[in-house]
Amino acid sequence: MTEATNVEAVRRWLAERGAVWTERWEPPPRGIYALRNMHPPTHAEEACRQGLPLVYIAAVDRNGIYYIFGDVAWTPQLEKICRSVTFVVEAEPLREGLNAIVKFVARTRHLPWVSFRPEVLRLAGICDEVRIECEPREVWKKMVEAAKSKIKNKTEAAGGGRTAEEAGGGSPEGPGQDDAKSANRLNYVGGVGDGGGRSADGLDHVGGVPGRVLHAEMRRDSGGGVLGGGVRGGLDPAVVAAVLKAVERCLGREAVERLTACLYV
Amino acid sequence: MERCVLFVFSMTSVFFREHLLGVVYVHATRRVGAEDCEASCVAVRQRLNTCGFMVCEPDIDPSILIHRDPRAWEELLGWRCIEAFLERARGVGVRDLPGLVDYSFSAPSTMWILLAGVEFVGSYASCWEDYVRRRRVGMGARTRFPWLDVGVELDVDIRISPAYLLLPFEETKRTWQRNAPTLLRYIPEIPTALDPHYYISKFFPPQLRAFSARGYVWVANTKSRGRRNAPLAEWLYWLNTRRMPHIDMMLGKFEPRSPIDMIIAKDCGGASASCRQNKRRLKCLHSAGV
Numbered sequence: 001m002t003e004a005t006n007v008e009a010v011r012r013w014l015a016e017r018g019a020v021w022t023e024r025w026e027p028p029p030r031g032i033y034a035l036r037n038m039h040p041p042t043h044a045e046e047a048c049r050q051g052l053p054l055v056y057i058a059a060v061d062r063n064g065i066y067y068i069f070g071d072v073a074w075t076p077q078l079e080k081i082c083r084s085v086t087f088v089v090e091a092e093p094l095r096e097g098l099n100a101i102v103k104f105v106a107r108t109r110h111l112p113w114v115s116f117r118p119e120v121l122r123l124a125g126i127c128d129e130v131r132i133e134c135e136p137r138e139v140w141k142k143m144v145e146a147a148k149s150k151i152k153n154k155t156e157a158a159g160g161g162r163t164a165e166e167a168g169g170g171s172p173e174g175p176g177q178d179d180a181k182s183a184n185r186l187n188y189v190g191g192v193g194d195g196g197g198r199s200a201d202g203l204d205h206v207g208g209v210p211g212r213v214l215h216a217e218m219r220r221d222s223g224g225g226v227l228g229g230g231v232r233g234g235l236d237p238a239v240v241a242a243v244l245k246a247v248e249r250c251l252g253r254e255a256v257e258r259l260t261a262c263l264y265v
Numbered sequence: 266m267e268r269c270v271l272f273v274f275s276m277t278s279v280f281f282r283e284h285l286l287g288v289v290y291v292h293a294t295r296r297v298g299a300e301d302c303e304a305s306c307v308a309v310r311q312r313l314n315t316c317g318f319m320v321c322e323p324d325i326d327p328s329i330l331i332h333r334d335p336r337a338w339e340e341l342l343g344w345r346c347i348e349a350f351l352e353r354a355r356g357v358g359v360r361d362l363p364g365l366v367d368y369s370f371s372a373p374s375t376m377w378i379l380l381a382g383v384e385f386v387g388s389y390a391s392c393w394e395d396y397v398r399r400r401r402v403g404m405g406a407r408t409r410f411p412w413l414d415v416g417v418e419l420d421v422d423i424r425i426s427p428a429y430l431l432l433p434f435e436e437t438k439r440t441w442q443r444n445a446p447t448l449l450r451y452i453p454e455i456p457t458a459l460d461p462h463y464y465i466s467k468f469f470p471p472q473l474r475a476f477s478a479r480g481y482v483w484v485a486n487t488k489s490r491g492r493r494n495a496p497l498a499e500w501l502y503w504l505n506t507r508r509m510p511h512i513d514m515m516l517g518k519f520e521p522r523s524p525i526d527m528i529i530a531k532d533c534g535g536a537s538a539s540c541r542q543n544k545r546r547l548k549c550l551h552s553a554g555v
Contacts, residue, residue: 032378036435061356062356063353063381063382064382065378065381065382091356092356093355093356093357093358094356094357095356095357095358117433117435118374118433118434118435118456118457118458118459119372119374119375119378119433119458121458122372122375122458122459123357123375123378123379125357125358127458127459131459134456134458134459135456135459135464136453136454136455136456136459136464137454138452138453138454142451142468143467238467242467
């Protein structure tokens, strides 16, 4: 928040909200910075030379912890060239107080939720309001990919002449005879703990190096090679549930019903 | 002053002492005078850090914050700590102990913020101070699993205990990358502030998860690059039960998954835990007859 007009905007907003606040023309106190990737101090130098102050909002909870909202992490090197103004606001109760400030900053700075620290979002209750915004992107990507591949497997199994066994279940001979090209090897590896004769090959994608085969001098309790647990064909209900949940959130209830009908007809 | 001290100590019930001590002090100050009561507060410093503030004397390390068992909180933290924690968590909508346990379990990396200001005393104080003030948590496994020779080498690289979820992922990403690359291959971004158990159980490699059927002791004694896989065993136990194994061991609640785990129930049930990674082997860990 580097523009002088923002000082007035913050003042107005705080007054409208009826918040308990003080305006201090000084750097922010030590605390937890609420934004994830703040601008380096060098970015502020130009604005500071023009005489614009750096604006901070410091929400303080009843335990004296400060949650700092600002564009630039304050450093001593800025002291010589920058003026700064800190609005110290009482965040009481913490969740409601933080929630209002996070929303104000997000709106005025056009910031997406991912710009904020997950801990601050959680404390502010944003994750309860828009949970999907707090969910890790990579995790969601993986969930979608997993669901896609499952659906693809099922489609192939249904229409492409492959049986469900071929598509996802592992060979009846057991993992020892199963080929490395098996698409769903994870499934039969799921039975390792049951004590059957297991091939170490099934675990090659566990370690840190992709494709490296595990060296497992495992004691073979029985030599049968009978498959253990795991999903054999079909879709993993957990994945389906996750996808349906996401679809409902993004596309609405009707889309869920249509997708469910399509999947289970 | 005597009246003040006597008044304070007459509250023999722990419950009343914890709940009303602040009020008692205010009344005593009005009746007897501030100076006298300052002195009386010195006398009760075992219970209070400064006049009117409760201190917390935990009998467990901070990993209890991801241990979803309110009874264990009561037993190992005590109501003085719980009240202090609740006092600070009320601002985020937590009302009672189950709520606090749930909040902590679902947002472990926010707890250092919420607990700032709590005073810790006792043998575990340094662990809590490290966590709350310096944001430091031991990386290694807390549980001392019995030593056995299972002769199995796994290509698994997980040297981080679930207790590390107490720290924000963004600040510890490099540690995770270096010390738990296997986990990060499946879960590139550990959501330490939003239901980590939910997401980690969803994406934890199923082939590793299946090892728990062989027993946690078995998993802990498999090796990866010469190290025992005790952290992996801890992850499996935590994912399966939502509780930390070393805490369950302390309370005699350890849930075995195979006969090999029974040696914990028999021999190591009372093993205490330390907040730092302890490489010392206990006698009970050389369990014969297995």
